[in-house]
Amino acid sequence: MMRSLETEFVLLLSNPDFSKKEVYNLKSKLKSGYIDDYFKKANKIKIILSDKKEQNEEETSNNTPELSVYEKQIVSQVEKLLRTEAKLTVKQAVQLLFENLELSPLSKRSFSDQILYLIQNRDGSSIINAAHKIRNEILHNKESDHWPLREL
Incomplete structure (x- = not known):
């Protein structure tokens, strides 16, 4: 008897090694747009396992893949x-973001390609947090230049 993909998925979720919190977190991620990322990762694994890497290279050179909702949001x-x-500037933004996340930026890539690289190597919340931190530091430093504290 062959099992369907849905049955396999339910069996995976019912695995007692996964806590309720882990299953809930997965459910939240799936609802918020991560599903496209999981399908992309699964396709990459399938290609590697079936040794069809050459076919994948031809497909990707002919059309650029669509960004997932999650990637677009980040x-x-x-x-x-x-x-x-x-x-x-793009160069400043990329440099500061990569430094903050302790990675080396890619050379000669667009801003979005650089961020997509980060998404592959870090989780989205850490990328957003780093961007917030950089933004706040820059805005607060500029404000202090314009409004110096006076001594009482």
Whole structure:
């Protein structure tokens, strides 16, 4: 008897090694747009396991993959924080963000490609937190230049 994909998924979720919290966290991630990321990762694993890497390279060179909702949200939020609000150049924004996350930036890549690279290597919340931190430091430093404290 062959089991369906849905049955396999239910069996996976019923695994007693996973806590209720882990299952709940997965459910939350699936609801918030992570599902596309899981399908992309699964496809990559399938290609590797079936040794069809060459076929994948041909497909990706012919069309650029669509960004998932999650990826679009991260890129948009980071761009808003660093480029719009902090008024950083692309180079400055990328450099500060990568330094903050203790990674080396990619050379000659677009802003969104750099952020997508970060998404593959760090979780989205740490990327957003780093962008907030950089933005706040820049805005607070600029404010202190314009409004010096006077001595009483």
